Amino acid sequence: MPSTSEFDTSIDDTLVSSTLxxxxxxxxxxxxxxxxxxxxxxxxxxxxxxxxxxxxxxxLLKLKHITNKGNNFKDKILSQVSNWLVxxxxxxxxxxxxxxxxxxxSFLSSARIGHCKRGFYLSEAFCCWGExxxxxxxxxxxxxxxxxxxxxxxxxxxxxxxxxxxIVKFYAPFAAGSGISEIKCIVSGFVMDGFLxxxxxxxxxxGLPLAIGSGLSVGKEGPSVxxxxxxxxxxxxxxxxxxxxxxxxxxxxxxxAAAGVAVAFGSPMxxxxxxIEEISSVFQLSTLWKSYFCSLIAVTTLxxxxxxxxxxxxxxxxxxxxxWHYFEVPIYVILGVFGGVYGIVVSKLNTKVVSFxxxxxxxxxxxxxxxxxxxxxxxxxxxxFLRLDMxxxxxxxxxxxxxxxxNPICHxxxxxxxxxxxxxxxxxxxxxxxxxxxxxxxxxGIFVPSMAAGATFGRALGIIVDYAYKKNPxxxxxxACDSGDKCIIPGTYAFLGAAAGLCGITDLTVTVVIIMFELxxxxxxxxxxxIVVAITKSINDMWGKGGIADQMIKFNGLPFMDxxxxxxxxxxxxxxxxxxxxxxxxxxxDALTLGQLKQTLGKTKYRGFPIILSGNNPKIEGYISRYKxxxxxxxxxxxxxxxxxxxNSRERGSTEKIDFSSMINQSPLSVDCETSLKFVSDIFVKLxxxxxxxxxxxxxxxxxxxxxxLLYEYSIHQKEVDSGPQERQEELEVKxxxxxxxxxxxxRKFQSQILHRDSYRSTPT
Numbered sequence: 189m190p191s192t193s194e195f196d197t198s199i200d201d202t203l204v205s206s207t208l209x210x211x212x213x214x215x216x217x218x219x220x221x222x223x224x225x226x227x228x229x230x231x232x233x234x235x236x237x238x239x240x241x242x243x244x245x246x247x248l249l250k251l252k253h254i255t256n257k258g259n260n261f262k263d264k265i266l267s268q269v270s271n272w273l274v275x276x277x278x279x280x281x282x283x284x285x286x287x288x289x290x291x292x293x294s295f296l297s298s299a300r301i302g303h304c305k306r307g308f309y310l311s312e313a314f315c316c317w318g319e320x321x322x323x324x325x326x327x328x329x330x331x332x333x334x335x336x337x338x339x340x341x342x343x344x345x346x347x348x349x350x351x352x353x354x355i356v357k358f359y360a361p362f363a364a365g366s367g368i369s370e371i372k373c374i375v376s377g378f379v380m381d382g383f384l385x386x387x388x389x390x391x392x393x394x395g396l397p398l399a400i401g402s403g404l405s406v407g408k409e410g411p412s413v414x415x416x417x418x419x420x421x422x423x424x425x426x427x428x429x430x431x432x433x434x435x436x437x438x439x440x441x442x443x444x445a446a447a448g449v450a451v452a453f454g455s456p457m458x459x460x461x462x463x464i465e466e467i468s469s470v471f472q473l474s475t476l477w478k479s480y481f482c483s484l485i486a487v488t489t490l491x492x493x494x495x496x497x498x499x500x501x502x503x504x505x506x507x508x509x510x511x512w513h514y515f516e517v518p519i520y521v522i523l524g525v526f527g528g529v530y531g532i533v534v535s536k537l538n539t540k541v542v543s544f545x546x547x548x549x550x551x552x553x554x555x556x557x558x559x560x561x562x563x564x565x566x567x568x569x570x571x572x573f574l575r576l577d578m579x580x581x582x583x584x585x586x587x588x589x590x591x592x593x594x595n596p597i598c599h600x601x602x603x604x605x606x607x608x609x610x611x612x613x614x615x616x617x618x619x620x621x622x623x624x625x626x627x628x629x630x631x632x633g634i635f636v637p638s639m640a641a642g643a644t645f646g647r648a649l650g651i652i653v654d655y656a657y658k659k660n661p662x663x664x665x666x667x668a669c670d671s672g673d674k675c676i677i678p679g680t681y682a683f684l685g686a687a688a689g690l691c692g693i694t695d696l697t698v699t700v701v702i703i704m705f706e707l708x709x710x711x712x713x714x715x716x717x718x719i720v721v722a723i724t725k726s727i728n729d730m731w732g733k734g735g736i737a738d739q740m741i742k743f744n745g746l747p748f749m750d751x752x753x754x755x756x757x758x759x760x761x762x763x764x765x766x767x768x769x770x771x772x773x774x775x776x777x778d779a780l781t782l783g784q785l786k787q788t789l790g791k792t793k794y795r796g797f798p799i800i801l802s803g804n805n806p807k808i809e810g811y812i813s814r815y816k817x818x819x820x821x822x823x824x825x826x827x828x829x830x831x832x833x834x835x836n837s838r839e840r841g842s843t844e845k846i847d848f849s850s851m852i853n854q855s856p857l858s859v860d861c862e863t864s865l866k867f868v869s870d871i872f873v874k875l876x877x878x879x880x881x882x883x884x885x886x887x888x889x890x891x892x893x894x895x896x897x898l899l900y901e902y903s904i905h906q907k908e909v910d911s912g913p914q915e916r917q918e919e920l921e922v923k924x925x926x927x928x929x930x931x932x933x934x935x936r937k938f939q940s941q942i943l944h945r946d947s948y949r950s951t952p953t
Contacts, residue, residue: 225899227745231378232795233894236876237857238813239434246429272481274430278423278444279482282416283489286451289397289408290495290503296401297577300344300565301337302329313580314497342565345402349561352398352630353554360391364629367392367414368466369740373748374417375441376469377434377876377894384441389418392631399630400577403565404557405621407578407636409452413467414631416448416486417441439475442468443482449703450483451490452635454501458703459483465699466737469751470876504582507709510677512716513668519653520684520716524723526645527688530638531724532732534623534693535739542627542743544921553629560625573614578640585643585682597647604655611648615641626736634736638693639686646685650678680713684720691724695735747895751873755901757865764865764900765882765890770794774809774836775802782821782846783829789817798881798888799835799852806888808881810837811856812848820848858883861890869897 294311304315305326316324330340356363362370362383370383382388392415399406420440424430430437445467450459460479464471487501496503549556568574573581589598597607618641626634654676657666661675669675683704691700704717733739741748757764770792772780780788797817799810812835824846834845837852858881859868868880872894882890 225745225747225902228747228895228899231373231380231747233747233878234377234379234434234876235878236377236434238853238878243433243435246433270427271478274423274427275440275443275478275482276485278420278440279447279485280489281419281423282444282447282482283451283486283493285393285415285419286412286486287490287493287495289393293397293400293408293577294496294503296348296397297403297580299401300341300403301575302327317497338569341569342562345561345565346558348398348402349404349557349630350554352395352402353557353628355391356395356629356631357553360388361629362388363391363395363414363631365627365631366410366633366737367417368410368737369744369746371413371417371441371445372467372469372737372741373746375438375445375467376748376750377878378747384418384421386418386422389415389422392418396631399632402561403568403575404561404628404630404632405564405578405618405625405637406630407633407639409449409635410633411631412452412633413445413448416444416451420444420482438470439472439478442471442475443479446479447482447486451486452502453703453707454487454490454505455703455706456480456483456487458699458706461699461702462696465696466694466735469749469873502707503579504586505707505709506583506586506588506679506683508588508677508680508683508713510588510674510680511712512680513675515665515668516653516716517719519649519681520719521723522649523642523646523681523684523688524720525727526685527642527690527692527720527724528727528732529692530619530641530689531692531695531728531736534619534634534638535733535736537623538626538736539739539743540917541624542740543917544924545627547921548925557628557630560621560628564621564625567617571610571614571617573611573640573644574617578636582636582640582643582682582686585647586679586686588677588679604651608648608651611644611651614644615648618644627740634693635690638689640689642685642687642689642692643682644685646688647678647682649685650676650681653681654678680716683708683713684716687717688720688724691721692728693736695725695728695732695738697721697725747898749869749873749894749898755866755869755897757869757901759865760861761859761863761865761868761880761882761892762861762890764896765892766896767890769798769888769891771798771800771806771888772812772833772835773802774799776832776834776836776839778803779832779834779845781829782824782827782831782833785817785833786821786829789814789821796879798856798891800888807886808856808858808883808888809835810852810854811879811881812852816851817848820846820851856881859892860884865897865900868892872897 291311294313295309298312298315302312304310304312305328307315312324312327315327319325329337331337367383370380374380374383392411396408396411396415400408420443421437424437424440430440442463446459446463448459449462450456453459457480460476460483463479464476468475490501491499545556564574573585576584584595584597587593587595589595618637622634622637622641626632626637657669657676660666661669666675687700687704690703691697694700700721701714701717705711705714728734738750740746770788794814796811796813798808799812801807801809827846832845834847834849835852837849837854839845839849857871857875857877857879859871861882861884871877871880879891879893881888882892
């Protein structure tokens with residue numbers, strides 16, 4: 189419900205049966221000026237209590253129908269089978285999309301460097317199948333001139349990113365970014381029209397391989413969750429009995445989110461745990477099983493497609509058959525510290541970049557993407573770990589050097605210092621590129637870039653430790669090493685560094701460990717992974733602000749009430765309630781005409797209206813939702829607009845009035861005005877109602893919703909926080925923007941001087 193100021197501009201009091209104003213107006217009238225709540229109007233709340241009541245009615249009607257037919261066992265079986273068939277179809281579609289994207293992305297990434305002589309449509313990996321690295325005759329660069337190849341590399345990268353940004357901007361703006369933050373809000377009980385539709389699914393699936401293929405520092409894992417949930421929502425809405433049930437929809441969204449992570453990482457159990465740890469706020473046992481089933485079908489479909497022709501589900505899947513040693517634990521601690529610092533630094537700086545982007549770069553979204561691509565491609569070409577697709581790069585970094593793997597990274601004696609600096613440069617560059625790229629207007633994830641940064645750092649650290657061992661193998665610290673076996677495996681450090689980066693940016697623990705375990709298939713590295721993740725998590729808990737998805741929820745102003753968050757309110761419900769309420773009277777003397785009711789609905793956006801005894805006696809009699817009113821109105825379209833409306837259940841059946849009494853909930857949830865706000869917040873989290881009526885001695889004085897509690901929390905927080913850092917941030921943004929305009933002006937002058945011999949020709953007047 190809106191505040192007083194909003195109400196006065198939206199409806200004329202003469203159009204309603206009763207308008208109540210409380211003397212206790214909230215202290216948060218200007219709440220919509222707060223950044224954290226700016227997108228609240230894009231979402232509608234789901235009433236889980238009402239949805240469960242509707243579900244119960246449907247179950248009773250179905251049971252009565254089956255009983256009347258003689259306990260038809262066949263109907264029960266068909267009803268259950270239909271659930272699993274729908275889930276299976278979702279899993280198959282998700283697996284097909286994931287496999288196709290893997291093939292297309294591999295081709296686009298290779299196309300920037302060269303082409304295949306025996307088949308232009310083949311990527312480098314398929315073109316050189318079965319041949320040694322560097323000895324592939326079928327794969328050739330675009331030209332024999334290295335400088336021209338560099339220009340082609342940059343131009344193709346620009347073409348891909350430009351195409352991706354255009355289709356996102358003009359056809360499905362919701363397809364930009366990762367989508368995980370919005371999905372968390374939707375699963376928690378909010379609706380955002382169009383975010384999970386067919387059109388978003390199509391553009392996300394088209395734009396994602398183009399964005400990754402362009403070389404931008406973005407990943408596919410976050411967007412994989414988005415397109416998978418789009419599949420769940422779109423297919424689920426094709427079935428009428430699921431379209432009308434929010435609880436069934438939530439189960440499908442949670443299950444398909446698990447499938448999205450499962451196909452992205454080749455980790456079915458990791459996907460299920462991700463949906464529990466990150467996505468779902470209320471996770472039931474039945475949802476766990478459905479998530480597992482959907483993930484299983486999706487991964488099985490992906491395995492049947494075999495997109496890499498190696499039997500692997502992901503390109504960077506590896507297997508280790510060597511043991512770790514206890515003297516390596518301090519190295520694992522260093523990797524954990526790196527992950528924690530990485531997560532804090534990248535999240536904080538990315539938030540500042542996103543703030544600048546929203547303030548100044550909105551009208552130039554496509555131009556920004558092209559500039560980012562130009563910047564990325566211009567120097568990434570000269571570094572192998574930046575030039576290659578990130579999954580291909582991690583495949584090299586994770587690999588254990590043996591007779592079957594001959595890569596220059598396994599022979600550092602030929603250029604150890606150069607390789608080390610190349611890895612460290614790739615780490616710093618990847619961090620910087622991820623900070624400025626994540627959040628731009630193309631499909632973009634942050635999981636794989638974070639893993640790639642951790643992998644290059646881990647491999648560099650592994651090379652240093654391996655060098656120390658080979659120089660001093662007799663040191664007591666290396667006494668655990670068997671002289672006949674390999675002691676230091678740099679690839680394992682890259683693998684653990686990737687786990688640290690993933691944990692640092694997501695703030696997930698069990699999910700990361702299981703995903704990394706399923707990637708290696710070696711249980712012996714579970715303990716090192718747990719050590720690294722525990723150190724990263726500890727640092728994030730002490731100095732960080734949670735995962736990037738949670739931070740983006742707050743920064744972008746998305747409504748989300750986290751069941752894991754403990755609210756500490758030291759006030760009553762009246763502080764946060766909406767003190768202006770439009771209510772309908774059950775008194776025949778205050779009855780609305782049909783025309784007045786339609787006019788009221790047209791001038792308000794309320795999704796429900798309390799029913800009170802009369803205008804002079806606001807005792808709560810019930811509550812009626814907007815869609816039920818519209819349902820009755822739809823059946824009485826031809827009725828005279830001067831006909832009176834009845835909201836009194838004691839006068840049910842009146843032929844002279846339009847009867848709404850059968851649609852009224854006569855026992856709406858209500859709380860006393862002295863109830864603590866913390867207790868009310870627990871009701872919303874645990875029961876999931878959309879609204880609570882606030883009463884005083886049985887009389888209605890206000891309404892409170894989940895959004896109201898979040899709005900109040902942020903408004904109070906805004907008063908307590910020092911505005912100094914925000915002001916300094918804005919001053920810095922202004923300086924950066926002025927610098928960017930000066931650089932752009934200089935470039936235009938230089939261009940005019942070169943082309944037209946007049947440096948002021950293109951200068952704006």
